[in-house]
Amino acid sequence: MRNTFGNVLTVTLFGESHGPETGCVLDGLPAGFAVDEEQLKADMAKRQGLPELSTARREADEIRIVSGLYQGKTTGTPLTIMIANQNVRRSDYDELTDKPRPSHADYTQYVRYRGYSDRSGGGHFSARLTAPLTAAGSLVKQMLVSAGIEIGTHVLCLGDLNDRPFDAVQPEIREISEKNPPVLEDAVLAEMKAAVAAARTEGDSLGGELETAICGLPVGIGEPFFDTVEGHFAKAMFAIPGVKGIEFGAGFELAKMKGSQANDPFVNREGKIETEANHSGGINGGLTNGMPVIFRTVYRPTPSIGLPQKTVRLSDGEETTLTIHGRHDPAIVLRAPVIQDAMSCLVIGDLLASFYGVQWLEKINR
Numbered sequence: 001m002r003n004t005f006g007n008v009l010t011v012t013l014f015g016e017s018h019g020p021e022t023g024c025v026l027d028g029l030p031a032g033f034a035v036d037e038e039q040l041k042a043d044m045a046k047r048q049g050l051p052e053l054s055t056a057r058r059e060a061d062e063i064r065i066v067s068g069l070y071q072g073k074t075t076g077t078p079l080t081i082m083i084a085n086q087n088v089r090r091s092d093y094d095e096l097t098d099k100p101r102p103s104h105a106d107y108t109q110y111v112r113y114r115g116y117s118d119r120s121g122g123g124h125f126s127a128r129l130t131a132p133l134t135a136a137g138s139l140v141k142q143m144l145v146s147a148g149i150e151i152g153t154h155v156l157c158l159g160d161l162n163d164r165p166f167d168a169v170q171p172e173i174r175e176i177s178e179k180n181p182p183v184l185e186d187a188v189l190a191e192m193k194a195a196v197a198a199a200r201t202e203g204d205s206l207g208g209e210l211e212t213a214i215c216g217l218p219v220g221i222g223e224p225f226f227d228t229v230e231g232h233f234a235k236a237m238f239a240i241p242g243v244k245g246i247e248f249g250a251g252f253e254l255a256k257m258k259g260s261q262a263n264d265p266f267v268n269r270e271g272k273i274e275t276e277a278n279h280s281g282g283i284n285g286g287l288t289n290g291m292p293v294i295f296r297t298v299y300r301p302t303p304s305i306g307l308p309q310k311t312v313r314l315s316d317g318e319e320t321t322l323t324i325h326g327r328h329d330p331a332i333v334l335r336a337p338v339i340q341d342a343m344s345c346l347v348i349g350d351l352l353a354s355f356y357g358v359q360w361l362e363k364i365n366r
């Protein structure tokens, strides 16, 4: 469905960048789970990013849960999260109504919605909508953590600067979970900060990759053929604005390997069947195999840049030049780890609810 993700645990998203509110409705949650609202606030703060690495648009991102929560516990009925837009500056976008930004969603939505959508700040296609998604996914994350499932995402690369990849068999999730933005090596973060400062001065932007690992999933979760674990994750990740690719395990490197190198031999570790390597990214036949699920996504450089760019005026079709003045993220990848974590939690929550039913928390097979 268009603005709804999931089969059993669903999330429906609404709002615009410069409208009064954004929000989402989570349906199919287990009843009776005590939500830690302080933890939700902490996750929302991570999405803001560090001031020196992010947009100058700072939003309070105060969450209001207006249904589905009673006496601090989920009721099992639709849980609605509302987040007000408070730091709105529509005037930054006046020129862009007629001059679509290259590689943003201004032109596509103009045609799709016959010119009626509120395109200010990207409208419904703005990264503002990742605020309610982050809140929703973080709420589900609390449930997953209580069931022994861990999730972590780090910045694997920014431009040509690389962090160390996760150990695919035992990813260091705890090591990176408190850092914002999360990288495994402190020296690399310092280099990334310098690269962002340079891109900002040039009026340009940077792209990068994120790597996510999920540990502690039961074996056999996922639905053949069309709701495979890979397929479900891919659909969720492409909902994050700016994501242009995904690979699982050894991913595109598999093309260069032989079967003898690519296969993950089975071993018996203290009575548990595991694999020695994890080139499959924890997934075989679209089902979890009990090893960490590992995937990487690529984020484009932020489309809105300060340098002059070619565009076409929508009112008369004339080619013209556009110089963007608004407040923008120099590298969206640095703000996205908590969003990718949250989307991953919505995927896993839905796969578990599909397998065990909505009260999956009571039934999960450990």
Ligand SMILES: Cc1cc2nc3c(=O)[nH]c(=O)nc-3n(C[C@H](O)[C@H](O)[C@H](O)COP(=O)(O)O)c2cc1C
Binding pocket: 055, 103, 104, 105, 122, 125, 126, 127, 130, 240, 241, 242, 243, 300, 302, 303, 304, 327, 328, 329, 332, 335, 336, 339
């Ligand atoms: C956290 C986050 C922040 C973003 N900030 C900006 C921004 O400041 N300026 C911008 O042009 N795009 C920004 N984007 C990316 C655009 O929203 C995205 O490129 C656009 O909606 C087009 O979607 P597509 O790149 O997936 O095709 C951001 C994305 C994310 C995830």
